[in-house]
Amino acid sequence: MQSVHIVSAYDEELQYLSKRIAAMGGHAERMVEQAIAALVNADPGLAQKVIRDDLVLDEGQREIDDKAIVIIAKRQPMATDLREIVGAIRISADLERVGDLGKNVAKRVVAVIEGRQPTSLFRGLEALADLALTQLKEVLDVYASRSVENIGFVRDRDDQIDAMYTSLFRELLTYMMEDPRNITPCTHLLFCAKNIERIGDHATNIAETIYYIVTGDQMPADRPKGDKTDKIVLPAAQPVK
Amino acid sequence: MAEMGAEHEGAAQTVAIRLWNSRRLLAAGIGAVLAVYWFAGMSGYVVLLACAVLLAAAMLQTDVARQSAEGGAAIEASGLQRLSGEYLAAAVADPLIIFDRTAMIVHANAAAFAAFGGIAPGLSLSLKFRAPEMQALLDSILSGNVASDVVDYTEKLPVERAYRVSASSVGHGTDLYVLVFKDQSEARRIDRMRADFIANASHELRTPLASISGFIETLRGPARNDPAAREQFLQIMQNQTGRMARLIDDLLSLSRLEMKPYLKPGNEVDLRQTVDSVIDSLGPLARENGVAIERDFAEGPLDVPGDRDELFQVFENLLENACKYGQSGGRVVVSIAPGDAGPEPGIDVTIRDFGPGIAEEHIPRITERFYRVDVENSRTQKGTGLGLSIVKHILTRHNARLSIKSEVGKGAAFSVHLPRH
Incomplete structure (x- = not known):
């Protein structure tokens, strides 16, 4: 992965950073997975667990920040090493946000499951979460293999x-x-969907950071915008079947 | 205590065997001593001493024999040592990964490559397996506090898989460790399948059932003496039972696919021949719907690894949909072309119709179970809402991609990208 430094402790410190990032990534993936499972299976217990687990990610981010600053101060890193360290700081911030978004979904579980919703509602949300989680998983796999x-x-x-x-x-x-009675749960579900969509955006951010770490160049900036919800208007007079 | 007793017994037995083995020598020796006693008139004590020395010699002699047997075992063990770890790993059917003190992969067998992909020597395991329970397993085994440990590990994406993972250190002082993954997905899936099947199926089956029971009521009541209405109602009831039968067939085939998410490697499928036979088998349906099927096949070999029956089902479902829902376009174009532009070289099979097309908001979701763009149209076309779900499942198993392009009013193109390797 990296060329070997004369001070082997330096290598160990860098490896420790990426190991912590991977552990945070694993936690974030698990939290989002469980938040969605809690929502779909109407499981407030699991939702509570997800909310508690967020502490681990906050802790992880603080630790990575501290370690990274110490390495910069102690070793005066250059080139790849410097990018590696700054990248770790950025990725950990993104992962921490992913955890927050997962936690937010979990917090809404109680409100959503109060009136039992048709499963078709959740099916769409599940599929969306699958896409976002696949993206996060693939990005973190690239972080492991460095094949950008x-x-x-x-x-x-x-x-x-x-x-x-x-x-x-x-x-x-x-x-x-x-049906106006659907408004409460559906509004919560809208926020859940938005949160999941944001997780995808954070995964893209992480991908850009990894690209920068490995190549030293920024990823070409032609990020497409496919979110067209800002333009959706449904005719009020004619309810859709 | 029982073990100790058994050990003593065993030791006594071996001594007895040794003595028995050297019985002739012993007899000769004791006979010689007695002869000397008779003729030379030695004291009794000397005779006893001589006998004891003979017995001890007999035991010693057999001990030497045992040592030579141990020598043979040592030669065998060195044969085992010469056996490369690589061959041993390859002989294990489950995914197996050997790693070092820093959790760096030293060797992974073929099964591990097939199951997890992208496992190269030098990759850090703790970066690849990020799930909290795997991190804990790696930490505990690398800390050296335990010699072996087991956890249950589930991967949700891309297909759900459950493993029982055991980690243990290899030998003494080798600084190597091994991870073995035992696949438990099947058992999990069978459990889950029951619940899912009931949830999905009951809703879909209830609709035709409700309609059938409604007609039965009418037939027994108001329409009792109306032969024309009776005939009509019976026809509708027959259609409904037909629909239920189709639905059950589709559900069963979907469940079967979900039970075995991996493909057995090694089979090659000739796409040209497969697609040709799909087109032939759907000829009657196309004629009935007034749709002409056009072929546009590329030259050269069009073979991909895969399962012929499953790919047949994929193209059958796609072409059937094109004929039914793209009926108004009057023609369907089936093309096969090498698709080497993407990251993985492969072959693209595209089925294009010129019907009403699919609105953009439906496209990402039409492969979901029971998702229908137009419920009424789907029912009249005898759709079950599972066709594309089956397609997606089969393609995931083939590591293939389905991409859908459509513009409202201009038709839809379903394109399957099958990788060559």
Whole structure:
């Protein structure tokens, strides 16, 4: 991965950083997975566990920040090493946000499951979460293998996530129009969907950071915007079937 | 205590065997001593001493024999030592990864490559397996506090898999460790399948059932003496039972696919021949719907690894959809072309219709179970809402991609990208 330094402790410190990042990534993935499972299976106990687990990520981010600062101060890193360290700081911040978003989904579980919703609502959300989690997993796999050649897939996935989110948004709006009693749970679900879509964005951010760590160049800045929910208007007079 | 007793017994037995083995020598020796006693008139004590020395010699002699047997075992063990760890790992059917003190992968067998992909020597395990329970397992085994440990590890994406992972250190002082993954996915899936099947199926089956029971009521009541209405109702009821039968078939085939998410490697499928036979088998349906099927096949070999029956089902479902829902376009184009542009070289099979198309907001979701763009149209076309779900499952197993392009009013193109390796 890296060329060997004369001071082997330096290598160990850098390895420790990336190991902590991976552990944080694993935690974040697990939290999002469990938050969605709690929502779909109406499981407030699991939701509580997710909310508690967020502490681990906060802790992880603080630790990585501290360690990174100490390494910079002690070793005066250059080139790849410096990018590696700064990258670790950025990735840990993104992962911490992913955890927060997962936690937010978990917090809404109680409000959503109060009136039992049709499973079709959750199915869309589950599919959206699958896409976002796949993206996060693939990005973290690239962090492990450092093979940034085909990191372009991240952009494609982001497109899919945006399209899915737009479709879900529309669907939830129609449910609300059908029956005002749906408004409370559907509004919460809208926020959940938005949170998941944001997780995809953080995964893309991480991908960009990894690209920068490995190549030293910024990823080309043609990030597409497929989120069209800002333009969705449903005709009020004619409820959709 | 029982073990100790058994050990004593064993030792006594071996001594008895040794004595028995050297019985002739002993007899000769004791006979010689007695002869000397008779003729030379030695004292009794000397005779006893001589006998004791003979017995001891008999035991010693057999001890030497045992030592030579141990020598043979040592030669065998060195044969085992010469056996390379690589061959041993390859002979294990479960995914197996050997790693060093820093959790760096030293060797992974073929099963591990197939299951996890992208496992190169030098990759850090703690970066690859990030799940909290795996991190804890690696930490505990590398800390040296325990010699071996076991956890249950589940991967949700891309396909759900459950493993029982055992980690242990290899030998003494080798600084190597080994991870073995035992696949438990099947058992998990069978459990889950029951619940899922009931949840999905009951809703879909209830609709035709409700309609059938409604007609039965009508037939027994108001329409009792109306032969024309009776005939009509019976026809509808027959259609509904037909629909239930199709639904059950689809659900079963989906469940079967979910039970075995991996493909057995080694089979090659000739896409040209497969797609040709799909087109032939759907000829009657196309004629009935007034749709002409056009072929546009590339030259050269069009073979990909895969399962022929499953790929047949994929193209059958896609082409059937094109004929049914793209009916108004009057034609369907099936093309096969090498698709080497993407990250993985492969072959693209595209089925394009010129019907009403699919609105953009539906495209990301049409592979979901029971998701229908237009419920009424789907019912009249005898759709079950599971066709594309089955397609997606099969393609995931083939490591293939389905991409859907459509514009409202201009038709839809379903493109399958099958990697060559």
